[in-house]
Amino acid sequence: SQQGEEDPQALSIQEGENATMNCSYKTSINNLQWYRQNSGRGLVHLILIRSNEREKHSGRLRVTLDTSKKSSSLLITASRAADTASYFCAHDFGNEKLTFGTGTRLTIIP
């Protein structure tokens, strides 16, 4: 299986703190994407980083990519209660489909 791993599996932090979650993969990628899933809902795309990029920002989100270590991290700064969700990384291996990781469940404590 090419499915990657994410850690931690679950993370609880206080509102206002930063949240960091990590994603690893096994083979070379074209790009890596992060998605959010609220409970009982479909996934929503957050950000895409290409294999030749090392860092990307979108609002309170910062994504890094280290292709030598085959890993990526998602940082959410100044967390809010509304950030409570599951977060998934997804890898584009250039074969017309995305392979998703196992996800990190983030809980923001008000």
Next chain:
Amino acid sequence: DAGITQSPRHKVTETGTPVTLRCHQTENHRYMYWYRQDPGHGLRLIHYSYGVKDTDKGEVSDGYSVSRSKTEDFLLTLESATSSQTSVYFCAISPQPGDTGELFFGEGSRLTVL
């Protein structure tokens, strides 16, 4: 929100019965995907389509078949449902894969096989 509708949203069925899940899109996107989501496994690709009548297998395709006779509809069929196919099924669409290949997801179909 992307125009994706999954039906039914919830279904309970018995082992051995056939089940068809429907994904309907109004975005005219070329690519359509069926994933299943299970605790501890994240999302796993079942089948996908890259055009009308063009489909290919994903990681967990055994026991599933698909059809796409129109751009807007992608059907997932379980010929003879088993308890291991109890899951939440998500349809996703994309205009094209690659660097602009963001997926848009439906709200999911929860299937319980007794």
